[in-house]
Amino acid sequence: MTDESVSDFAVDWDHTDPRWVHDPYPIWEDLRGRCPVAHTERYGGAWFPATHAGVSAVATDTEHFTSRTVVIGNGRPTEEAPPAPIGVAPPITSDPPFHQIARRLVLPVFAPGPVRDLEPMVRALCGRLLDALAGQREVNAATQYAQFIPPAVIIRMLGFPEADEELFREFVHVVLEGVNHPVEERIEEFAPIEAYLDAQIEDHRANPRDDLTSYLLGVEVAGQRLSIEHVRGTMVLVLIAGIDTTWSAIGASLWHLASHPDDLARLVAEPDLMPIAVEEFLRYYAPVTMARLVKDDVDFLGCPMKRDDWILLGFPAANRDPSVFPDADRFIIDRLENRHLAFGLGIHRCAGSNLARMELRVAIEEFIKRYPKFELIDADAVTWSQGQVRGPRHLPIRVG
Amino acid sequence: MRVSIDGDRCQGHGRCFNLAPDVFGFDDLGNGVVLVESAEDERTIRLARLAQVNCPEHAISVDD
Numbered sequence: 001m002t003d004e005s006v007s008d009f010a011v012d013w014d015h016t017d018p019r020w021v022h023d024p025y026p027i028w029e030d031l032r033g034r035c036p037v038a039h040t041e042r043y044g045g046a047w048f049p050a051t052h053a054g055v056s057a058v059a060t061d062t063e064h065f066t067s068r069t070v071v072i073g074n075g076r077p078t079e080e081a082p083p084a085p086i087g088v089a090p091p092i093t094s095d096p097p098f099h100q101i102a103r104r105l106v107l108p109v110f111a112p113g114p115v116r117d118l119e120p121m122v123r124a125l126c127g128r129l130l131d132a133l134a135g136q137r138e139v140n141a142a143t144q145y146a147q148f149i150p151p152a153v154i155i156r157m158l159g160f161p162e163a164d165e166e167l168f169r170e171f172v173h174v175v176l177e178g179v180n181h182p183v184e185e186r187i188e189e190f191a192p193i194e195a196y197l198d199a200q201i202e203d204h205r206a207n208p209r210d211d212l213t214s215y216l217l218g219v220e221v222a223g224q225r226l227s228i229e230h231v232r233g234t235m236v237l238v239l240i241a242g243i244d245t246t247w248s249a250i251g252a253s254l255w256h257l258a259s260h261p262d263d264l265a266r267l268v269a270e271p272d273l274m275p276i277a278v279e280e281f282l283r284y285y286a287p288v289t290m291a292r293l294v295k296d297d298v299d300f301l302g303c304p305m306k307r308d309d310w311i312l313l314g315f316p317a318a319n320r321d322p323s324v325f326p327d328a329d330r331f332i333i334d335r336l337e338n339r340h341l342a343f344g345l346g347i348h349r350c351a352g353s354n355l356a357r358m359e360l361r362v363a364i365e366e367f368i369k370r371y372p373k374f375e376l377i378d379a380d381a382v383t384w385s386q387g388q389v390r391g392p393r394h395l396p397i398r399v400g
Numbered sequence: 401m402r403v404s405i406d407g408d409r410c411q412g413h414g415r416c417f418n419l420a421p422d423v424f425g426f427d428d429l430g431n432g433v434v435l436v437e438s439a440e441d442e443r444t445i446r447l448a449r450l451a452q453v454n455c456p457e458h459a460i461s462v463d464d
């Protein structure tokens with residue numbers, strides 16, 4: 001974050017500004033009303049479409065925009081990131097036509113069938129986490145519950161030792177929250193992650209088994225094994241994309257229920273409502289915002305975009321656009337028509353969305369079964385993460 | 401009523417087969433497929449339309 005504070009988000013926005021971090025929704029509403037595509041000179045130059053139409057137009061246009069770098073860095077993107085179409089973490093950093101090849105490799109792993117098979121494991125895990133809280137009247141739902149669920153699932157899928165969960169939460173923080181650190185520092189921060197993954201890859205080479213790591217090492221495209229960079233990149237991607245995001249979604253949903261007793265009572269009384277409610281949690285508290293880069297100078301959405309300008313795709317802002325969602329700023333737990341963009345739009349639709357949705361549903365189901373009543377202890381004590389994944393990081397609640 | 405999915409638009413969000421599993425299924429990649437292509441009963445029509453209005457990619461058509 002730059003030191004000067006923002007005076008007008010329309011011409012100088014900053015997604016790390018404390019006001020944006022704490023409560024971005026009024027800022028986006030204001031932008032939609034007077035300047036639907038905001039600009040900033042920060043980060044070397046960046047745009048932010050605040051409407052559903054603007055976000056959709058960019059997300060579905062791979063001719064003018066590249067996914068080469070999807071997390072906004074300190075300044076203009078350097079050429080350090082390997083060029084599209086492959087990128088550091090396929091498929092999220094890949095462009096067509098390679099993107100489709102990389103995506104097809106991972107889709108079967110996260111398809112509805114395999115995800116369904118994981119459900120009993122997730123349910124048992126949630127039960128164990130809740131058992132460990134027995135007797136406590138005050139619980140930090142973010143750090144004592146939500147945070148533990150996604151890493152356990154991903155580690156199981158990758159076939160890493162279960163004891164390494166703690167390590168992974170640290171890795172994710174390094175990757176996501178260190179985006180503004182100087183490059184030399186970042187390389188240093190990344191070293192232990194690379195070393196860990198290389199050791200796991202070696203071990204899986206020597207002892208192949210039935211997991212995602214062995215699958216990536218063995219799978220062939222046009223008769224060729226994947227490069228080691230591709231394998232490592234996809235492993236890093238599922239670790240990053242799968243943990244902080246889902247943790248944030250579970251945390252935000254629990255935050256909502258802790259501060260809206262009517263919705264909590266209704267979900268407890270009507271468990272069948274859960275799948276519909278989950279989509280409204282996802283719409284209303286969509287945790288993920290992704291970036292694109294402008295490929296070449298272009299006038300788009302009425303804006304003079306320059307090559308290598310950033311575009312921040314505010315899926316959460318699109319989800320609050322009243323021209324698409326009636327009463328967009330109201331959380332309606334039984335909203336039946338809900339074309340939300342929490343998992344993105346177009347060719348990069350979250351490959352893990354079936355898994356994320358299942359984890360979110362099961363985590364909430366088990367929590368409210370154990371605690372049919374809970375409430376925030378102190379609304380002001382709740383803190384939200386800064387960056388492109390938004391969720392509560394400290395969520396003290398009173399249970400029982 | 402006839403239901404179809406435009407395979408070029410579908411990106412596998414999974415909204416249709418979650419909301420209306422009797423009408424929509426999925427393939428190995430998790431993309432939606434139509435299980436019941438035509439029907440006249442009210443329940444099927446209602447479910448098909450529910451899926452249609454929830455598809456983020458506007459990939460589902462329901463014609464009378």
Ligand code: HEM
Pocket residue numbers: 059067070091092093103106154237238239241242243245246249286287288289290291315341342343344345347348349350351352353355356357
């Ligand atoms: C509630 C939780 C989650 C949310 C809100 C979320 C959101 C997103 C979004 C918005 C994108 C699109 C990125 C773009 O357009 O550049 C994406 C991509 C992706 N996500 Fe998720 N995600 C979640 C959980 C997960 C999980 C659990 C996994 C897997 C373990 C995962 C794996 C991926 C992958 C592999 C991609 C890249 C797909 C591609 O580029 O083709 N995500 N996610």
